[in-house]
Amino acid sequence: MESTAPTTQRPVLARAGWLQRDGLLLAALAVLALFPFITSLLSGEAVDQGAPKFFQGLLIQMFIFAVYAMSYDLLMGYTGILSFGHALFFGSGAYMMGIALKHLQWPLLGAVGLVIVVAIVQSLIIGVLSLRVHGVYFAMVTLAFAQVAFLLATATDFRQWTGAEDGLQGIPVPALVSPTDNRLRFYYLALVFMVIMYLLARRIVNSPTGRVLVAIRENENRATMIGYNVFVFKMIAVILAGVFAALAGSLNALWNLNATPTVLGLDMTIEALLMTIIGGVGTLIGPMLGSGVLTILGYWLNATFGRNWLLILGVIYVLLVLFLPYGLVGTWRRQSARFGPGGWRELLRRTRS
Amino acid sequence: MSALLSVEDIHTFIGQSHILEGVSLQVDRGSITALLGRNGAGKTTTLKSILGLTPPRAGRVVFDGQTLNGRRTFDIAGLGIGFVPEHRAVFRDLTVEENLRIAERRKGDLARKADFIYGLFPDLKRLNKLKGGQLSGGQQQMLAIARSLVPDNRLLLIDEPSEGLAPVIIEQMMAAIKTLSEQSTVLLVEQNFIVASQLADRYTLIDDGRLVQTGRMADLVQDRATIHRYLGAA
Secondary structure (H helix, E strand, O other): OHHHHHHHHHHHHHHHHHHHHHHHHHHHHHHHHHHHHHHHHHHOOOOOOHHHHHHHHHHHHHHHHHHHHHHHHHHHHHOOOOOOOOHHHHHHHHHHHHHHHHHOOOOHHHHHHHHHHHHHHHHHHHHHHHOOOOHHHHHHHHHHHHHHHHHHHHOHHHHHHHOHHHOEOOOOOOHHHOOOOOHHHHHHHHHHHHHHHHHHHHHHHOOHHHHHHHHHHHOHHHHHHHOOOHHHHHHHHHHHHHHHHHHHHHHHHHHHOOEOHHHHOHHHHHHHHHHHHHHOOOOOHHHHHHHHHHHHHHHHHHHHHHHHHHHHHHHHHHHHHHHOOOHHHHHHHHHHHHHOOOHHHHHHHHHHO | OOEEEEEEEEEEEEOOEEEEEEEEEEEEOOOEEEEEOOOOOOHHHHHHHHHOOOOOOEEEEEEOOEEOOOOOHHHHHHOOEEEEOOOOOOOOOOEHHHHHHOOOOOOOHHHHHHHHHHHHOHHHHHOOOOEHHHOOHHHHHHHHHHHHHOOOOOEEEEEOOOOOOOHHHHHHHHHHHHHHOOOOEEEEEOOOHHHHHHHOOEEEEEEOOEEEEEEEHHHHHHOHHHHHHHHOOO
């Protein structure tokens, strides 16, 4: 009897650990899955009408940005590579999706394949040419690449392909995933996309490769001394981040039915940087939360303060960075590690006193 | 005994500074060789030159018959050279187990060596889930040495293992190095002459980036004038 006890207990313990670890995430996922119906119930409107439809749109944008921010976290948070040109991948993903559907008239899966291939090629070019330099120098090179892409997108020479400054408008999105035909379906598509990308990213960062990326972030020389070819692993990080961002960009094109030069602009990179910093660098879930904060806070401030909303948003950024230097999730984890499960309450108590 | 590592008249520069001006040393298989010298003599630079972190501009480094000049650091490490840097260079954001597992060159390295490693450093097993940054100085040093034992390294370069540690921890460390030297050859950089003299079979003494002398540790222990002149110890 005694010998069977550990084998019967282990799965229960494993389940309990899994629930404890992912319980909050599952609860959040359940809320997001029911969200359209909750808003419908609260507003008294049909799920595909009025306020429920509007808020679905807000969350769809949030899901897309969540994947985009997560991709930046893979690069900056886990590998320690600062990039000022991450919009290149997001924007290129959007444009490639648009060009494949509108001009090449490819099926959706083919378009997704093109998005991935182009992102890998871009990552390889940037990696080979720039990964020899470090820190802010790498960041400046990536900025230059993104600006080149921005200029190409706005150039009149390629107007028939990109729409130049007007952008690529009226992307013919297949009916199955069309946000105009069925927004609720698109909502669930975006939600599933975000969840899959998160699980994939989590699998990557928890894999041996992910541990090496963290080791490189901490000390490149040390990782080399153990026997790792740091260049190859940094290249892997750039490719993964590039593909994640490009897929987010491609979904953004499907959602907006267009791809405009703004998706390639510096502002788009700064968005990723802000979402990652506000949510918590190197936490994966933090940047996703950051995208939520930025999207929802942006909407609320705009609705409440009108045209001054950006000024107030700027002040909030500064306050968040000053008082939560590790971001929302980063600070939470640090306090939990320091004071135990009630760490967050302890932090609030100390802040008040 | 045959030489596992030969460093032949290497000259290493850091920027414009000529740091090593003709250092030579030999590490025999199965031995512990101490690289001795004052602060700033060039001991750590010698280790880094062997590993290709600060590649020598002249001279030759030969490991087990293979010339290391021109090879990249990860490649040199892959040949079976483990480096334990000074200042307890653990990965602070990785757990103890992850710090060990990351050093695997083949899947299952850690599992195969677990008994040996945890036998040398029993504390590490207990602290397995803690992050590297949460360990004490002595525990970090143990982890740094343990990490170098995970793959099948034939040569270990250990830089200042006793630096900043309490005497009781130094004794544990010395016992561990003695035990692990039964499996790997060791090149030890050590400022503490008492520690070095108790561990090493042979020594190489350098000063101002130049080779002073090399020989059996038992002979150096008797040579108080040299010890006093170059190491400042009586």
